[in-house]
Amino acid sequence: MKKIKNVCCIGAGYVGGPTMAVLADKCPHLEIHVVDINKTRIKAWNDNDLSKLPIFEPGLEKIIKKRRNHNLFFSSEVKKNIRKAEMIFISVNTPTKTKGIGAGFASDLRWIESCARQIAEYAEGYTIIVEKSTLPVRTAEKIKSILNSSLKANNSQNINAQFSVLSNPEFLAEGTAINDLINPDRILIGGDDDDAIKLLEDIYSNWIEKDKILKTNIWSSELSKLIANAFLAQRISSINSVSALCEKTGANVLEVSKAIGMDKRIGEKFLNAGPGFGGSCFKKDILNLIYISEFYGLKEVADYWKSVLDINYWQQNRISSLIIEKLFGTIAGKKISIFGFAFKSNTNDTRESPAINICKNFLNEGCELLIYDPKVTEQEIVSILGSNNLNLDTNKRNWHKLDTIIEAVTNADAIVVLTEWEEFKNINWDIIYSLMRKPAWIFDTRNICNKEEIEKTDINLWQVGISK
Ligand code: NAD
Numbered sequence: 001m002k003k004i005k006n007v008c009c010i011g012a013g014y015v016g017g018p019t020m021a022v023l024a025d026k027c028p029h030l031e032i033h034v035v036d037i038n039k040t041r042i043k044a045w046n047d048n049d050l051s052k053l054p055i056f057e058p059g060l061e062k063i064i065k066k067r068r069n070h071n072l073f074f075s076s077e078v079k080k081n082i083r084k085a086e087m088i089f090i091s092v093n094t095p096t097k098t099k100g101i102g103a104g105f106a107s108d109l110r111w112i113e114s115c116a117r118q119i120a121e122y123a124e125g126y127t128i129i130v131e132k133s134t135l136p137v138r139t140a141e142k143i144k145s146i147l148n149s150s151l152k153a154n155n156s157q158n159i160n161a162q163f164s165v166l167s168n169p170e171f172l173a174e175g176t177a178i179n180d181l182i183n184p185d186r187i188l189i190g191g192d193d194d195d196a197i198k199l200l201e202d203i204y205s206n207w208i209e210k211d212k213i214l215k216t217n218i219w220s221s222e223l224s225k226l227i228a229n230a231f232l233a234q235r236i237s238s239i240n241s242v243s244a245l246c247e248k249t250g251a252n253v254l255e256v257s258k259a260i261g262m263d264k265r266i267g268e269k270f271l272n273a274g275p276g277f278g279g280s281c282f283k284k285d286i287l288n289l290i291y292i293s294e295f296y297g298l299k300e301v302a303d304y305w306k307s308v309l310d311i312n313y314w315q316q317n318r319i320s321s322l323i324i325e326k327l328f329g330t331i332a333g334k335k336i337s338i339f340g341f342a343f344k345s346n347t348n349d350t351r352e353s354p355a356i357n358i359c360k361n362f363l364n365e366g367c368e369l370l371i372y373d374p375k376v377t378e379q380e381i382v383s384i385l386g387s388n389n390l391n392l393d394t395n396k397r398n399w400h401k402l403d404t405i406i407e408a409v410t411n412a413d414a415i416v417v418l419t420e421w422e423e424f425k426n427i428n429w430d431i432i433y434s435l436m437r438k439p440a441w442i443f444d445t446r447n448i449c450n451k452e453e454i455e456k457t458d459i460n461l462w463q464v465g466i467s468k
């Protein structure tokens with residue numbers, strides 16, 4: 001059996017970049033080429049100034065510094081690197097379709113299909129294709145069909161091409177991606193070609209114990225990825241629904257989470273109430289699950305998973321409304337300070353961040369937003385909230401990105417904590433209070449601010465899931 005030496009990864013995004021960086025570090029004998037059609041992104045991956053990498057992820061810069069241009073290369077040379085590779089990882093985006101059949105639910109597989117067509121055209125010899133992207137169950141069938149019809153039609157540039165398709169979904173979470181890749185809970189490999197499975201397993205065995213490498217049939221592997229995300233999201237919607245009940249009944253969601261989490265069958269992780277889950281995947285993967293369930297005639301299954309999304313929207317809107325209510329029912333002309341715009345801490349990613357919907361709700365009420373986030377750029381927020389959103393009364397732009405917490409709270413009526421950045425845990429609330437307009441409010445949607453310190457001031461504090 002041939003050994004793998006040359007690896008190509010198509011897609012240099014949040015998955016392709018960090019995954020291949022760790023692979024290069026753990027397998028110095030491999031030569032890894034990460035290719036992307038987005039030339040700006042590739043340029044950023046190759047920037048000498050490591051703070052300009054396209055993705056912020058703790059620990060990533062160090063590995064890139066060590067491996068880049070040794071056995072890890074970023075380029076737009078798709079054709080050349082597909083040809084050279086014995087193993088190709090597909091890590092391209094699979095967003096929700098916006099048009100046509102299944103719009104709003106099904107995954108848009110156009111980028112997956114284009115990868116399959118490029119591989120069919122350029123690959124040489126025996127090539128293993130590894131699905132890293134999250135895909136609807138039975139996508140491997142479509143990839144195989146494109147590859148095989150190309151072989152039959154003989155339009156591959158190399159008649160010796162031979163393909164094997166494996167599913168190897170990625171379970172990393174942003175913000176902890178490097179640690180998740182180095183110490184995964186499990187590696188899942190789905191497929192039916194024993195030789196190909198063994199070659200992929202050999203790569204992971206360089207740093208992962210054998211008993212963590214789980215082998216299944218290809219459809220179980222594809223489906224398990226969707227289900228893992230759906231279960232995680234379902235826990236968050238469950239605890240968020242409980243947060244509202246706690247606020248009404250005098251229970252404390254932190255105490256309830258602790259009490260139920262100590263039951264080993266429930267477990268303590270993923271029980272933090274918050275402003276609703278964000279990120280590029282939970283919503284898209286559940287929408288996809290709903291679509292698949294409906295496709296197979298399982299309406300009740302589809303409805304069950306839809307309720308997880310419904311609670312998530314509801315939590316964002318519930319929090320927006322109660323904040324407005326507490327600020328005397330109107331925020332028109334008021335300054336609201338937003339602490340955190342990323343969908344979670346330790347990432348610059350804003351995709352589906354609950355901050356987006358909540359900020360839009362506030363802007364619709366005519367307030368001015370003072371946004372502080374240590375990693376999200378102004379340019380990114382412009383692309384979401386727009387640059388010429390004007391306040392009707394003052395005719396000035398109605399949101400600003402500030403570089404410091406102090407600037408973001410000056411003359412603000414309220415602070416809304418939306419991302420659990422570490423620096424929000426240790427704030428001198430005396431100074432903050434002195435800079436705010438009174439009565440001053442903090443709405444802590446993540447339960448991370450120091451309650452004792454806040455209570456030493458006259459700031460009014462609201463915490464998710466905790467009744468006053
Ligand atoms: P991303 O949008 O950050 O990156 C995808 C990249 O693929 C883009 O840079 C795009 O230009 C490139 N691309 C698309 N088509 C291409 C082609 N034909 N040739 C070359 N490059 C091409 O996406 P992501 O967040 O890295 O997610 C990728 C996949 O991994 C998705 O299916 C996602 O569901 C899954 N996933 C994501 C995460 C995460 O934390 N973001 C975790 C696990 C799994």
Ligand code: UGA
Nearest residue numbers: 170171172173174236270271272274277278279281343344
């Ligand atoms: C999630 C999964 O955790 C990964 O296993 C998966 O690989 C990835 O999706 C994917 O497929 O893209 P990610 O979205 O990066 O990872 O981040 P999470 O830590 O899961 O957080 C998602 C959202 O849930 C965030 O908005 C976070 O703040 C929120 N969350 C998380 C809570 O509100 N409460 C919690 O207890 C945990």
